[in-house]
Amino acid sequence: MNNEMPWWASETFWKKTAIWVTAFMFVVLVILTLDTIPQITAGSERVPAYAVINKHIGYEFNDERNMQVPVIGGDAPLFGKKLSEEDAEALVSHGKKITQGRNCMGCHTLLGNGSYFAPDLTKAWLDPGWSSEPEREALMIAFLMNPEENARSFGSGRVMPNLHISEEEAKAVIAFLKWMSSIDTNGFPYNFTVIDKES
Amino acid sequence: MLEPVELKDFFIVFFSGAMVIMAGALYSLLFAWSKLQSKPWLMVLAYLAYGILFIAVLTLGSAAHLHGYWWWLVIAMLVGYLLAPHGIWKLCVATHLIQKPTQTDDLPHSKKLQSKL
Amino acid sequence: MKLNHLNGGQQLAVKYYTVAIILFVAQIIFGLLSGMQYLVPDLLLGVLDFNVTRTIHINAMIVWMLYGFMGSVYWLLEEESKTEIVGLKLGNIGFWLLTTAVTIVVLVFLLIQSGPGDDFTRWFINEGREYIEAPRWADIGIVICMLIFFYNAAATFMKGTWSGISGVLVLDLVALAGIYIAGMFYTPNISIDQYWWWWVIHLWVEATWEVLVGCLMAWGLMKTLKVDRKIVTTWLYIEVALMFGSGILGLGHHYFWIGTPEYWLTIGGFFSALEPIPLVAMVVHAVYDAGARQMKGNNNPALAWLIAHAFGNFFGAGVWGFMHTLPQINLYTHGTQWSASHGHLAFFGAYATIIIAMIYIAVPYIRGQEGIGSNLPDGGWKWKWSLGLLNLGVVGMTIALLISGYEQSFIERAVGGSTWYGYFAAQIHPWFVQGMEWRMIFGLVTAVGLVLLIWDLLTIGKQKQA
Numbered sequence: 087m088n089n090e091m092p093w094w095a096s097e098t099f100w101k102k103t104a105i106w107v108t109a110f111m112f113v114v115l116v117i118l119t120l121d122t123i124p125q126i127t128a129g130s131e132r133v134p135a136y137a138v139i140n141k142h143i144g145y146e147f148n149d150e151r152n153m154q155v156p157v158i159g160g161d162a163p164l165f166g167k168k169l170s171e172e173d174a175e176a177l178v179s180h181g182k183k184i185t186q187g188r189n190c191m192g193c194h195t196l197l198g199n200g201s202y203f204a205p206d207l208t209k210a211w212l213d214p215g216w217s218s219e220p221e222r223e224a225l226m227i228a229f230l231m232n233p234e235e236n237a238r239s240f241g242s243g244r245v246m247p248n249l250h251i252s253e254e255e256a257k258a259v260i261a262f263l264k265w266m267s268s269i270d271t272n273g274f275p276y277n278f279t280v281i282d283k284e285s
Numbered sequence: 286m287l288e289p290v291e292l293k294d295f296f297i298v299f300f301s302g303a304m305v306i307m308a309g310a311l312y313s314l315l316f317a318w319s320k321l322q323s324k325p326w327l328m329v330l331a332y333l334a335y336g337i338l339f340i341a342v343l344t345l346g347s348a349a350h351l352h353g354y355w356w357w358l359v360i361a362m363l364v365g366y367l368l369a370p371h372g373i374w375k376l377c378v379a380t381h382l383i384q385k386p387t388q389t390d391d392l393p394h395s396k397k398l399q400s401k402l
Numbered sequence: 403m404k405l406n407h408l409n410g411g412q413q414l415a416v417k418y419y420t421v422a423i424i425l426f427v428a429q430i431i432f433g434l435l436s437g438m439q440y441l442v443p444d445l446l447l448g449v450l451d452f453n454v455t456r457t458i459h460i461n462a463m464i465v466w467m468l469y470g471f472m473g474s475v476y477w478l479l480e481e482e483s484k485t486e487i488v489g490l491k492l493g494n495i496g497f498w499l500l501t502t503a504v505t506i507v508v509l510v511f512l513l514i515q516s517g518p519g520d521d522f523t524r525w526f527i528n529e530g531r532e533y534i535e536a537p538r539w540a541d542i543g544i545v546i547c548m549l550i551f552f553y554n555a556a557a558t559f560m561k562g563t564w565s566g567i568s569g570v571l572v573l574d575l576v577a578l579a580g581i582y583i584a585g586m587f588y589t590p591n592i593s594i595d596q597y598w599w600w601w602v603i604h605l606w607v608e609a610t611w612e613v614l615v616g617c618l619m620a621w622g623l624m625k626t627l628k629v630d631r632k633i634v635t636t637w638l639y640i641e642v643a644l645m646f647g648s649g650i651l652g653l654g655h656h657y658f659w660i661g662t663p664e665y666w667l668t669i670g671g672f673f674s675a676l677e678p679i680p681l682v683a684m685v686v687h688a689v690y691d692a693g694a695r696q697m698k699g700n701n702n703p704a705l706a707w708l709i710a711h712a713f714g715n716f717f718g719a720g721v722w723g724f725m726h727t728l729p730q731i732n733l734y735t736h737g738t739q740w741s742a743s744h745g746h747l748a749f750f751g752a753y754a755t756i757i758i759a760m761i762y763i764a765v766p767y768i769r770g771q772e773g774i775g776s777n778l779p780d781g782g783w784k785w786k787w788s789l790g791l792l793n794l795g796v797v798g799m800t801i802a803l804l805i806s807g808y809e810q811s812f813i814e815r816a817v818g819g820s821t822w823y824g825y826f827a828a829q830i831h832p833w834f835v836q837g838m839e840w841r842m843i844f845g846l847v848t849a850v851g852l853v854l855l856i857w858d859l860l861t862i863g864k865q866k867q868a
């Protein structure tokens with residue numbers, strides 16, 4: 087049997103194709119990455135600077151984009167203290183390190199990624215569960231420091247265990263959560279109800 | 286622009302999405318089988334499976350609001366799944382041409398297969 | 403056990419396979435615990451919280467699969483390179499280093515669990531990022547062990563002969579190790595964090611791991627069905643082109659909602675919709691191969707698990723992946739039990755199966771036999787039942803999670819707007835709770851299957867064949 091193998095079925099053709107396809111796709115990915123990273127660096131339009139925690143943050147429907155988007159409003163300093171960009175970054179960073187060290191992602195999702203045992207924290211800062219904006223900060227501190235006694239569970243019996251978060255740690259975590267809620271996530275989570283402005 | 290699926294269409298989206306891939310596989314399977322066994326009637330079933338795929342893609346397209354440039358995805362799936370088994374089959378036959386003579390002896394279908402390239 | 407009749411690479415492989423199975427057991431035990439915590443919220447509360455049991459569940463999985471892959475490569479190394487392994491001692495050192503590191507990490511996860519929000523915690527206790535929770539020192543240790551492994555493979559092929567399969571394999575290992583490094587840095591910015599985190603997770607399981615098992619499959623087909631080398635090599639290249647052609651930019655299906663620009667909705671939607679194509683292509687090829695030659699395998703369990711791999715990969719990755727990959731629907735399914743349903747079927751179907759097949763290929767040689775005959779004294783009931791129970795268990799869990807996930811995407815996401823209250827409205831819904839109950843029942847089926855599997859691996863072919 088000595089049939090001629092057509093060129094498009096030969097080993098060398100597919101070897102070259104595999105190499106070129108992989109290289110091409112990888113280069114495209116690198117170019118897209120170079121375009122994306124500046125757009126998600128803190129201080130960009132989609133991912134605000136850390137000092138955004140000095141401002142009021144809302145989440146409103148935008149007709150043009152057909153989705154809910156974060157809206158940065160007037161001054162509303164977290165815990166009544168206005169921070170410089172560096173101080174805000176240090177606080178948010180401390181908060182994020184706490185979420186990593188306590189492995190919050192082992193129960194919760196952040197930006198929808200993580201575990202499914204507890205509510206998504208992407209917009210936790212805006213959650214109506216915190217009663218109203220004037221009461222929010224105090225309730226959040228109390229909950230994080232003592233989640234078992236402040237449990238809601240809504241009939242599920244499931245509670246967040248006490249993770250021994252101090253008041254100072256709770257404040258850093260809340261700064262991180264507030265900052266995260268200002269990220270433009272293309273309308274995720276969908277149809278989210280925002281906390282009341284007044285009590 | 287993204288138009289999210291409507292609540293009432295959830296099930297349709299999941300179901301038609303699963304059907305796209307399953308009918309795609311069934312079509313490929315029947316297609317390859319029909320060629321391999323020289324049974325043309327299986328080819329009728331194969332294209333029937335493709336017909337299911339066709340309907341599933343269109344259903345998915347309308348329920349998931351694949352309008353505008355998203356329509357191209359619908360076209361790509363319709364054409365891509367139609368042609369892929371043909372291409373892969375041709376590749377199968379052509380790549381197996383080099384099978385050494387001693388080994389081809391115990392390949393009952395190899396002679397028939399070549400005539401189909 | 404005497405292993406002197408095996409070649410050096412194979413002796414190493416036996417070690418890796420052994421640890422892989424032990425970690426598989428750990429994965430299942432901790433999976434059962436996390437599953438129970440959904441049903442009994444007080445279970446081990448404050449002792450081993452859900453985040454601890456879950457972290458061990460998924461980390462044990464990643465690590466046992468890596469052990470399985472390394473074992474498989476060591477198993478075929480000398481045969482494929484036609485020479486002796488260059489660094490047997492080094493390979494042994496690497497094995498013990500890695501195993502010590504894994505043991506320490508698991509003990510720290512179990513006993514210390516968490517730490518304050520400082521750099522020490524991230525370096526020595528827990529990094530707190532799903533799948534790569536291992537602290538930084540262990541990351542570095544893992545990379546060193548991977549480099550030893552990589553050196554052993556590459557240098558052995560260098561000394562002996564290269565083939566198409568070994569070429570793809572070695573390049574793929576470079577990519578696999580390189581991608582891991584993308585996850586090894588700290589940033590306060592959660593969007594950038596998750597951008598690179600997905601490089602590790604997605605580009606592992608949907609690109610480099612798929613190609614790695616493609617190499618194993620190519621080699622397995624040559625071994626079990628005596629397919630011509632040139633043909634399997636050509637098909638390996640075709641698979642690489644299709645996998646990387648769709649999978650690299652398919653990464654975009656994780657960039658819909660993490661802060662990344664809107665064009666990712668389009669890129670992720672289009673390219674990940676193409677990802678099932680290589681899996682469908684394999685269907686045609688498998689039919690061709692099965693029909694064009696008589697199946698006279700001398701290792702039925704291995705062949706059966708290879709077939710389970712083909713189906714599992716197709717359904718878990720292809721069908722279950724496609725169902726939630728378009729952004730129009732992923733908006734509601736993102737981060738629900740939907741993802742868990744897909745994750746279980748895909749990881750088990752695509753990867754657990756083929757590693758089990760590779761172990762079955764090795765077992766008769768370890769016992770000094772040529773193959774596993776079809777006339778086992780007990781009719782082979784153990785391998786047949788373990789195959790059946792493991793697959794039934796995982797498929798059952800997948801469907802149970804699918805029902806819970808469907809309900810969750812409805813009640814929590816679409817109607818409830820993903821608030822704290824909306825989340826729990828979905829969690830207490832009867833569909834959800836029943837889904838969790840059935841997941842446990844099928845989880846137990848899976849566990850029984852695993853016990854049988856181990857029993858079978860330890861005994862198959864030990865008695866004289868009838």
Ligand code: HEM
Nearest residue numbers: 201202203433434436437741742745746749750754845848
């Ligand atoms: C004994 C049976 C098992 C039980 C009861 C079980 C249970 C669980 C639970 C409760 C979770 C956490 C999901 C959540 O966050 O809500 C989980 C996650 C996971 N399990 Fe299992 N599991 C089992 C077996 C397996 C097997 C055999 C595999 C694969 C080989 C596997 C792979 C995974 C993966 C990949 C995740 C992460 C999913 C994600 O984040 O989307 N599990 N499992």
Ligand code: HEM
Nearest residue numbers: 607655674677719723724726727736737741745748749752
């Ligand atoms: C063997 C291959 C695959 C494996 C092992 C796998 C595994 C996984 C796992 C474990 C997750 C959950 C990640 C997390 O913890 O957040 C996931 C997510 C996802 N996978 Fe796959 N996958 C595979 C192939 C595919 C394919 C081919 C597609 C598309 C056609 C796909 C589509 C998705 C999507 C859209 C998500 C995101 C889910 C979400 O939004 O939460 N996967 N995959």
Ligand SMILES: [Fe+2]
Nearest residue numbers: 604608653655
């Ligand atoms: Fe992915």
